[in-house]
Amino acid sequence: MPVAVLALTAGAFGIGTTEFIIMGLLLQVAADMQVSVSTAGLLISGYALGVFAGAPILTLATRRMPRKAVLLALMAIFTLGNAACAVAPSYAALMAARVLTALAHGTFFGVGSVVGTGLVAQDKRASAIAMMFTGLTAATLLGVPFGAWFGLSFGWRSAFWAVAAIGVVAFVVLALLVPNHVGRNGENTSLREELTVLARPQVQLGLAMTVLGFAGLFTVFTYIQPILTKVTGFPEGAVSPILLVFGVGLSIGNIAGGRLADSGLPRALIGTLAGLVTVLAVLALAVSAKAPAVLLVGLLGAAAFATVAPLQIRVIEKAGAAGRSLASSLNIAAFNLGNALGAWAGGVTIDRGLGLAALPVVAAVITALGLALAFWSLRLDRVSAMSITCPAE
DSSP: OOHHHHHHHHHHHHHHHHHHGGGGSHHHHHHHHTOOHHHHHHHHHHHHHHHHHHHHHHHHHTTTSBHHHHHHHHHHHHHHHHHHHHTOOSHHHHHHHHHHHHHHHHHHHHHHHHHHHHTSOGGGHHHHHHHHHHHHHHIIIIIHHHHHHHHHHHOHHHHHHHHHHHHHHHHHHHHHHSOTTOOBSOTTOOHHHHHGGGGOHHHHHHHHHHHHHHHHHHHHHTTHHHIIIIISOOOGGGHHHHHHHHHHHHHHHHHHHHHHHHHOHHHHHHHHHHHHHHHHHHHHHHTTSHHHHHHHHHHHHHHHHHTHHHHHHHHHHHHOGGGHHHHHHHHHHHHHHHHHHHHHHHHHHHHTTOOGGGHHHHHHHHHHHHHHHHHHHHHHHHHHHHHHHSOOO
């Protein structure tokens, strides 16, 4: 794999750590800021909505800039945003800092996906995306459990200072390893041509699949700390190693999803989404039992991140050459809109009195809707292929 893809992996590690770290610190942040757990969970929604807004805006605003300069600028925003989180004096300030940090996220992964796929052969594109997202899985495997332990031991603010330091390291790695000649985006494409990607039905369906698939995941994962402590019965100190199990699952699922997508995208799309629905449904039945719950947390990570490469490649393929960067960034935004939707759906479920144990049921239903859209999208492909091979006389 080209060294530039590995540099993108380093950046993804930093961004992934700050996105997920709050999930292991919800109870501490809620207590310090004197807000409810569901209100603290909105810090995840706020971040996700920042990604959703920032991805298309920054992608279009930087469309003619050198890719390396864009990546470095985004990593600088990320680092400053985490430092602002660490010193936030109030819940509102913390929310604002989270949104600022989030602005870099979507464009980084969107631009990085296009750069990564452009550096490898056609049949290795999904694997290149999976390699970049390995940074995200490593963040969950190492960064998030460490952050949860670090925050529990030294206070949640110290965890954000640690993430800011990771941002500095990632900035240096990107500066050293990403080649200066990485090109500009959209030199021969007008803004109007790029925006036409938004009108493509298959792109819209792809984005909707991503939103619903990850909304299911985050309906549960946003509240994983209180689920494990209040429903399953684990002590707070056990949450960090259980998150490590989730991270191992993510790593396995991410690589497997890339390989599946390279060998057959339609089969990978249906299989990975169906796998996620199944794991969520089984979790709903076994969440109160300690050993099965730990196993299912690992399987949840594997099933969720196996969907990433197939969903990302699907949108890039359907966007066409003119809109790949924008579509790629929009799909990252869609992942995070799903995060926000999931956190909101989980909060509503809790506030309506259904309880934490009901979250996996709600999650399975949401993801099943994404699976239904995948079947519909592939059916449209078959209808389109038949109309081309058998034109009306």
